[in-house]
């Protein structure tokens with residue numbers, strides 16, 4: 001490894017920093033550490049399937065006098081939709097559903113959890129912001 005060429009700081013034509021260039025040998029020695037830091041700081045969004053079977057059961061056995069509402073609103077960031085299933089791209093992802101009338105959504109914009117509890121005569125909504133770990 002050549003100390004003079006193993007590590008280069010890359011700048012654009014205006015002199016603004018663009019990053020760092022590592023030669024192959026140096027990269028091989030540090031890549032596992034660098035990739036671990038990258039994974040920790042920028043986790044890949046996991047595609048968790050929505051519990052649609054549970055949601056369909058709730059729809060199937062819905063017997064309240066009002067229609068099952070499809071609107072979702074995030075108090076944290078203000079995102080809202082009249083129908084969470086039809087947004088393109090989706091603004092809210094269903095995270096939990098049960099026949100007791102509970103629906104939990106995740107706001108794709110800010111990660112908040114919106115919990116809707118459906119009762120015979122009312123719907124209660126709570127919104128809890130998720131702490132950000134990337135400070």
Ligand SMILES: [Zn+2]
Nearest residue numbers: 074077107110
């Ligand atoms: Zn939000």
